[in-house]
Amino acid sequence: MSSEPTIRCAGVGKAFQLYAHQNDQLKQILFGLWKKFYKDKWVLHDVNFTVERGERVGIVGRNGAGKTTLLQILCGITQPTKGDFSVGGRIAPILALGSGFDGLLTGRENARIGAAILGLSRKEVDACIEDIAAFADIGPFFEQPMRTYSMGMIARVAFAICAYAKADVLIVDEALSVGDEIFQRKCEKYIAEFAKTGTILMVSHDLNFLASLCNRVLWLEDGVVREIGDPAKVVADYRKAMRAEETQASGVA
Numbered sequence: 001m002s003s004e005p006t007i008r009c010a011g012v013g014k015a016f017q018l019y020a021h022q023n024d025q026l027k028q029i030l031f032g033l034w035k036k037f038y039k040d041k042w043v044l045h046d047v048n049f050t051v052e053r054g055e056r057v058g059i060v061g062r063n064g065a066g067k068t069t070l071l072q073i074l075c076g077i078t079q080p081t082k083g084d085f086s087v088g089g090r091i092a093p094i095l096a097l098g099s100g101f102d103g104l105l106t107g108r109e110n111a112r113i114g115a116a117i118l119g120l121s122r123k124e125v126d127a128c129i130e131d132i133a134a135f136a137d138i139g140p141f142f143e144q145p146m147r148t149y150s151m152g153m154i155a156r157v158a159f160a161i162c163a164y165a166k167a168d169v170l171i172v173d174e175a176l177s178v179g180d181e182i183f184q185r186k187c188e189k190y191i192a193e194f195a196k197t198g199t200i201l202m203v204s205h206d207l208n209f210l211a212s213l214c215n216r217v218l219w220l221e222d223g224v225v226r227e228i229g230d231p232a233k234v235v236a237d238y239r240k241a242m243r244a245e246e247t248q249a250s251g252v253a
């Protein structure tokens with residue numbers, strides 16, 4: 001039997017290209033062989049961690065720490081600039097919610113396409129499309145073009161597709177923040193149920209939820225893993241650091 005972890009990140013780094021002027025992007029295409037017209041903005045420097053099958057790992061970190069970027073790399077949405085990574089099994093990526101949806105197509109049509117992209121066969125899509133509609137629970141809107149949807153409705157459809165994707169690995173980025181309370185509870189229940197058999201990697205600013213769900217928490221800071229381990233300890237250390245920073249910023253000794 002293989003002992004390969006389900007998720008493996010080795011020396012992963014990501015630099016975005018920052019252009020000072022609008023024209024610089026065109027200049028880069030035309031004259032990029034001779035001169036560089038952008039600056040590298042390194043968001044992730046050297047990220048190393050593994051996640052074993054069946055683990056539930058939460059990711060915390062301040063705004064802009066690179067959490068979404070890391071998840072996007074693992075889901076194949078963006079490429080790392082350096083390093084290696086692997087994810088074993090079928091992934092359900094609940095992130096960048098709905099960014100792949102076509103606003104001209106209905107919720108049902110987007111759900112069918114989304115489920116197929118996540119690996120379901122046509123027969124499997126036929127079998128679960130009504131369940132997806134029921135999970136999303138947006139009533140007649142499911143038959144309307146998605147350009148008429150609110151953010152919360154888009155999130156509902158995106159989450160519903162992932163809930164029926166028969167995934168081995170759930171990768172979740174702040175998916176719950178745009179839903180209303182009832183939907184949030186439904187998603188939390190689904191995630192807790194999924195956690196019994198699947199692997200979860202989840203970014204959230206809801207530290208209490210992460211601490212209750214996860215068996216490990218990873219704290220991302222300055223492009224590296226600052227701490228990973230027991231949820232209660234990592235969350236406490238993270239909170240302490242945030243409080244210290246707040247105190248310093250407000251000038252209180």
Ligand SMILES: Nc1ncnc2c1ncn2[C@@H]1O[C@H](COP(=O)(O)OP(=O)(O)OP(=O)(O)O)[C@@H](O)[C@H]1O
Nearest residue numbers: 016017041043061062063064065066067068069070
């Ligand atoms: N396409 C891009 N081009 C340039 N910079 C980018 C791009 N995408 C993200 N960034 C920058 O990378 C940094 C990390 O962004 P990211 O969204 O990964 O952070 P985050 O930890 O998920 O933040 P938050 O908690 O606010 O969601 C930010 O400074 C952001 O501005």
